[in-house]
Amino acid sequence: MALKGNLRDFSLSQLLNLIHLAKKSGTLFLEDSRVKAWLSFREGKLAYGKYGDEDNSLAAILYNARKLNANQFRALKERGNSMNDKELGLLLVNAGYVSQQEVLASLQEYLTTLVHRLYSWVEGTFYFDSEKMPPQDRINLRIGLDNLIIEGTRRLKEVEQLQDEIPSLDIALKFREQPDTDVRNLRLSKEEWRVVSFINPKNSLKQIAQALKMNDIEIRRVAYGLVQAGVVEMVRPEMTTPRPIIPGIPNATRQEQVSLVKRIIQRIRSL
């Protein structure tokens, strides 16, 4: 039941992928030696987040996004906590200070940036609490994690980790029959599109990299991002896929092999 561990061993990208694929709701708490952060999810979508003690009130987010000026921000702060973010958002929209679109876009930008900052964490602990839901008094968004994962992976500097995930470039990619994500909503970079155009179980990553003049790290980064987003899966290139072999029992006919395995099954059952 517990989802906890260390980011050194289980990266944020893997965690987001897990939350995305399992459509989890709850809050992911992250902590390194300096700061704590948390991200809240509803059905596998990012709803809310906070980084350390930073002011993440709607007023502060709109001010930082230059949707409110300093005077407006100060005036709102002076009013203290008389209204929550939802009420404040409604007030600002109704008063014509900002549009609903601007409020949502600013919040989305804040959360996206927060996740990207967390991507730089290679040390720290995590804990996912499925009981802790996104706060009701804040404006909750529904940000798909697929693009966040792809963008986060673009920023991954840990070459070693990529090499760990994709130790060999002799593997190939193939599109998943049932992608975990809505492919139409994916925003791919030009580089990723170039790789996508070569995806075929017959093409190894090494061949794709050669064709596109990409280095090992670039092709690994793109492949890892696409795999983590649930668009493609890694397979052995078709030409080199070993055919499944029947377990070998030397000097035995097929019938004898079957009989032998049945004897083992019977014995194990009786243990």
Next chain:
Amino acid sequence: MQTVKMVVTGPFNAGKTAFIKTVSEIDVVSTERKITKESEKVKDTTTVAMDFGRITIDNDLVLYLFGTPGQRRFDFMWEILSEGMLGFIVMVDSCRPETFREARSILETFRAYAPTPYIVAANKQDRKEAWDLEDMRIALRLDSTVKLLPCVATDKESVKNILLELLYQILQEMENGAA
């Protein structure tokens, strides 16, 4: 006397030795050594060569269970151990997500040695900090066709269940191959 073997593999401290000990009719021939590396001191000893258990099937047949050394620096042993195996079991500690990547890598390595049937056993499922199987499947990037079963390596019924599931799979592949 005919002998067949299965291999029990997985990361360090996944429970391979316990698994074999639970069903072996002989004292497991275990070559354990005190752990000297500070980072690996989750337990006091570890298997440096292999565990070796035996189950007599009948007068003419013996099943051997081989456990691989968990630490990567002994991986030169793996290929030797995997030669001629009927199938293999990948043990994963459900409470230590930091070992999942290693488990995945070991699984790939063994599949490359011999693409025989295999199953993944999620060990220590009796502990409250154990990950859910479906979460583990995603984290281990296991295809839905790969059998991932709950396991408690110290429980005989649980170990029997894992062995039987692997044997059913072996049997199925033999029968499919014959078709």
